Amino acid sequence: MTRPIRVLDLTDDLAFQAARLFVGMGADVLRVERPEAPPLRRSARLHWHAGKRVTSPTDDEQYDAQVARLVRDADVVVESGPVRRLRTPALREADPAAWQQVAHVVVTPFGLDGPRRDWLADDLVLSAAGGMAWLGGDPGRAPEPPPREQAVQLAGAHAAIGALLALVARDRTGRGQLVEISAQEAVAATLETGAIAWIHGEVVPGRTSGVYGHVAHRVFATADGHVAGGYSGSPRMWDDLLAWLVEEGEAEDLAEEQWQDVEVRWKGRPHVDEVVARFAARRTSAELAAEARRRALPWAEVTPPGALGANPQLRDREFPVRIGELEDAGFPFASPGLVRPVRLAEPVSVEDAADWVPRRAPITTRRRTAPADLPADAPALAGVRVLDLTWVLAGPYVTKTLAEHGADVVKVESSHRKDPTRFSPGMRLRPGASYDDSGYFLNFNRNKRSLALNLRDPRGQELLRALVPHVDVVVENFSPGVLAKWDLAYDQLRDLNEEVVLVSMAGVGQDGPWRSAVTFADTLAAMSGLTYETGRADRAPQGLTFGLGDMVAANAATLATLELLYAGQGGHVDLSQLEAMAASLGPAVLEAALGEPAATAPGIVVPTAGADRWLAVGAGAPADIAARAAGCDADELAADLQAQGIAAHPVRDGRDLVDLDPQLAARGFYRTLTHPIAGPVLHEGLVEHLAATPGALTAPAPLLGQHTDELLTELLGLDPAELATLHQEGVLS
Known part of the structure; x- marks a missing residue:
């Protein structure tokens, strides 16, 4: 990049994570504090704002004037908060020319439209509204959100993804655009089987005290922990x-x-x-x-956050960040814009950031592959081709996001290496489903083309190598060293395609003393400190019974991929799922280092009328809320509390999200695609809403090998006789 991305940070805690992720990419992040912003504890201020300059206007008029001046030289502007408190939409309307080249990201609790657009929410309320809280805790007891404000961190991650998508699109169109993120949708897209179990099997997964429902994994007590x-x-x-x-x-x-x-x-x-x-x-x-x-x-x-610094794998890969004499959890991936080991300065107060000098030259196109004849409103990644070598959840979630925004994703799969999401009966979700219409597979593999390739056959490996010059991105989640056995290590890929981006998603990374560790989602959560945080004084830690860590890692890998695509350069993203999860602990590591008590989120979850129906109420919950709620409908009481300015929302389960939630319905979050076997099927929708270059759900998940002949003809020029021979000999199976 000719200079760092310039980010104007106008976030509240709803999207602190977005601006922090840009710091991790070496961006020049300038924070403009709202005059009414509450003070943060030292651990939180250092974690969220280290590496930034901060200006603090004294009133709204001065705030607006600073933003109006600074926006002209920003690449990204990220604002978050309730709709009623947003200031950038009015500023943009007053001077649209100043915003023409800006990726303008707005994060709100429930979106900019819909019947509940004005509702308030904190992390607890969002976790309830998006379906995560329902899945945590013990049967018969109140639902529990995942620890350390995962709902708002998901919203922030999607905001950063949306910003980079808009920057990639700007390289083609020369114009910025508005990107809208609903935090409720960010959570609802991250439930693994929470909603799709209802869509496909009319089953509502319940709380299980952390015992996984579809794999035999859980937390066990040891002699000392x-x-x-x-x-x-x-x-x-x-x-x-x-x-x-x-x-x-x-x-x-x-x-x-x-x-x-x-x-x-x-x-x-x-x-x-x-x-x-x-x-x-x-x-x-x-x-x-x-x-x-x-x-x-x-x-x-199961490791406490304060012990992360002693983890030999994290230390060997230089994951921790130094802030003065303190050590904090690092960033989810090693960015070429901020080389490890990372040292950040404490937030630096400045008066007005006068050194944000005007751009000296117009924006120039970095992108390598966009066809010249693309329409202006084509999705951000139109013209990008991705070779998808992943399976199960984390990797397919990355390529799902890329495909939603226009990338041509070629999913390489095989009956010889059975993806559990296709072949495991427990993941098909619908009675009578086959490997070609498994519910789990359908949701996470829409918009992709399937190439059946037997990679146990040397000819299959040869065909895979032949595809590399025809793609921009390769995503894989094999164990470290597998690609090298096929002569497809990054250096070898680069010999075939100098500008290729390789995204590797091993559990703990490609190197380090634990590189060969076999990991599942629960073991990574345990290593990261997240599982420990689920413990209470009266209860041992529990596992997170949905793949939160997979999606956290997937969002990080997507962001790393987009960073390189925006830069117009190849590279190897060595994504450690452990690091991505540890990076989502918020200020927990600094709290331990500073001796601060663990932050406790305000709010309460109380039972309401009906069997196992609950209401989450944020800060300011009335003292009598438990008594009031017992005989009330959760939606009616939430509406009453919201009218009083108190954040509240019913705790949604998967059925509620799909069938009952009026906000998700009004915004069309669940979209129907017609599958050749399953017929019309609802799918979880997009989270990043780009106004000028919108993404879309365009095609159902493919049948196994559905596009094999089409792709090998289109990309490699194989003729029918060659294809017939390869099919007959089992190479394309």
Whole structure:
């Protein structure tokens, strides 16, 4: 890039994360504080605003004047807050010429339109409104949001993604645009099976005390703490865990033949878990986790945030950030704009940032691949082609987002490497579904083309290499070293395509002492400090029973990809899902370093009329709210509280989101695509709403190999005879 991206930060806590992510990309971030902004604790101010300059106008008139002057030389303006408190829409309307080249991002709790556009929300209320809180906690007790304000951090991440999409589009069109983010939608798009279980199977997943419903993983007590782990995945996971139990003389009856049948084991999971729990309880957390890593089994110690700095994997990869003499959680990926190890200055107060000098030259196009004949309103990534080598959730979520905004995503898959989201019966969600209409697969793989390629065959690997010169981005989540075995390590890819972007999404990264660790979502959450934060004085930590970490990592990988596309350069994004999750702890690490008590979010979740119906009420909840709520309809009481200026919202489950929520319905969040087998199916919608170059849901998820011949003809020029031979010999299967 010719100069750092200039970001004008007008956020409140609804999108603090957006501006912090831009700091992590080496952007020049100037924060203009609202006169009425509440003061932050030292840990929060350092975490969210280190690396920025901050100007503090004394009143709204001065604030507006500063923004109106500074916007002319900004690339990105991010404002967040309730609709009634936004100031940039009026400023833009008063002087539209000043905003012509700006990626103008507005983040609100519920969106700029719809019947609840004016409703207020904090993290607790958003977690309830978007369906996350419903999935956390214990049966029969109040739903619990994930710890450390994950709802607002998701909104901030999507705001940063939306800003970079707008910048990429600006390189083609020469114009900026408005990008709108609804925090409720950002949460509702991040539930894994929370809503799609209802869409496909009319099932509402409930609270399970952190015990996973579709994989045999959970949190187990040890002699001195807790570990997360289990025995799902490939057959080896069970075989090797059983061998370990047998070696230690602690297998009890699990070595008997009946338990070797996966169906019997699943039905008898409570008994299996009891045996494993006794095994874990005889060992320390560190001892068990270290031996599991040695055996390549997915187990991890439940670590408090304050201990992250001692993690040898994070230290080796220089993840922590230094702020003066303090150490904080770092950024979710290593940006070429801010090389690790990262040192940030404390927020620097300035009067008016007069050194934001005017642009010396017009914006020039960096983008390499956009066809000249694209219409002005084509999606931001039209003309970008992506080779998708991922499976399960985190990787497909990245390519889903890219595809929604116009990228041509070529999904390489095979019946020889069975993606569980296609082939696992438990993830098909709909009774009678096959691998071609699995509900889980349909939701996360729409807008993509499927290329069936047997990568166990050298000819399949050869075809894969031949595709590389025809793509801009390659996304993979293999174990470290797999691509190198196929002669497709980054250096080899670059020899084939000098400007290619390779996005690798290993659990803990491509290098470091734990690089070979086998990880699941629960083990990464345990390593990151997130699982520890779910514990309470009266209850042990619980797992997060949906793939929050997968989506957090996916958003980070998407952002890293867009950064390189905007820069017009190739590169290798070495995304560690562990680092992405640890970067979402908010000020937790600094709280420990400064000796501050853990931040407690204001608000309460109370039962309302009806079975298992709940209301989340934010700061300022009336003292009698629990008594009032008991006999009230949750929606009616929420509306009454909102009219009084108190943030409140019913706790939504998956059915509520899809069938009952008036705001999501009015904004058309759930969109119908017609699948050739499943027929009309609702899908979770887009989160980043770009006014000038909108994304869209254009096609249902493909059948396995549906576009194989089309793609190999289009990209490689293979003729029908060559294709027939490859099919016959099993290369294209």
